Amino acid sequence: MSKHKSLYILWVLPTTLLGVFIFLLGGGVPIKIKYGVLWWRVEWGLLKKFWAPKYSGMTIGHCVILVDEKELDILVSKIIAHESIHVYQDEKWGPTLKIPYLIASVIAVIKGKHYYYGNVFEEEAYSLQGEFANRAAMILEASENVDIPDLFRRLKREGVFR
Ligand SMILES: [Zn+2]
Numbered sequence: 001m002s003k004h005k006s007l008y009i010l011w012v013l014p015t016t017l018l019g020v021f022i023f024l025l026g027g028g029v030p031i032k033i034k035y036g037v038l039w040w041r042v043e044w045g046l047l048k049k050f051w052a053p054k055y056s057g058m059t060i061g062h063c064v065i066l067v068d069e070k071e072l073d074i075l076v077s078k079i080i081a082h083e084s085i086h087v088y089q090d091e092k093w094g095p096t097l098k099i100p101y102l103i104a105s106v107i108a109v110i111k112g113k114h115y116y117y118g119n120v121f122e123e124e125a126y127s128l129q130g131e132f133a134n135r136a137a138m139i140l141e142a143s144e145n146v147d148i149p150d151l152f153r154r155l156k157r158e159g160v161f162r
Contacts, residue, residue, distance in 0.1 A: 005036060005147055012061045014095035019060030023047070028065045032072070035080075036147030037087055039072060040065040059086035060098060075140055076148070081133035085125040087149040088156075128152075128161050135160070 009016075016038075023030075027045020030038055042052045042065060051058070052067045056079050064083045071077045093100050101121050108118030116122055132152060140146055155161055 002147075005150065008091045008150075009062060011094045012091050014061075015090055015093075015097050016061030016063055018097050019063030022060060023063055023065050026051070031069055034072060035084065036062070036149060037084070038063050039069070041069045042067050057083045059083045059090060061090050062087060076133045076136040078129050078133050080148075081136060082125045082129040084136070084148040085128060085132060085152055086121065088152045089121055089124070091149055091153075131161070 023040050025045075026047035027043055028040040028047060029043045031041050032039050040063060042048050047065065055067065056071075057064060057066050064087065066072070066079070066083075071079045074080070089101075090098070101119065104119045104121055105115040108120075109115050111118065117126070132155070135155060136146070136148055136151055139151060140148075152161075
């Protein structure tokens, strides 16, 4: 692991711990560390009952929970790309416990938009997930061990995404 990544892990740790807390309590099970992220699967409880029927993934810091863990076997699924963009966003916002995300939902509603699809964090993830999934797949074909939130950051810096 790069020094760079260790700093991001520390920087986003309070948010990641919130994720561990919510996912354990909500009925998630940690499955693996891949692409620089701790992936979880919905197993039981409130997440299974109320959240899983409507959504496919949720990111809180370096924790991402999936409804279908088979997404991780695809090179690279749109859902994995989408959640990786959220991990990148959480790395950017650090120990803010997803509060900026919640505020963005409130702003969306005030503007008369949908709380989820009109949230700027979701707008970024949805608009770039397809292109990012393709690029990440090409890069991952050449090297298996890529930190994909960091890859997204790099591509953004290089001006591939606006
Ligand atoms: Zn999203």
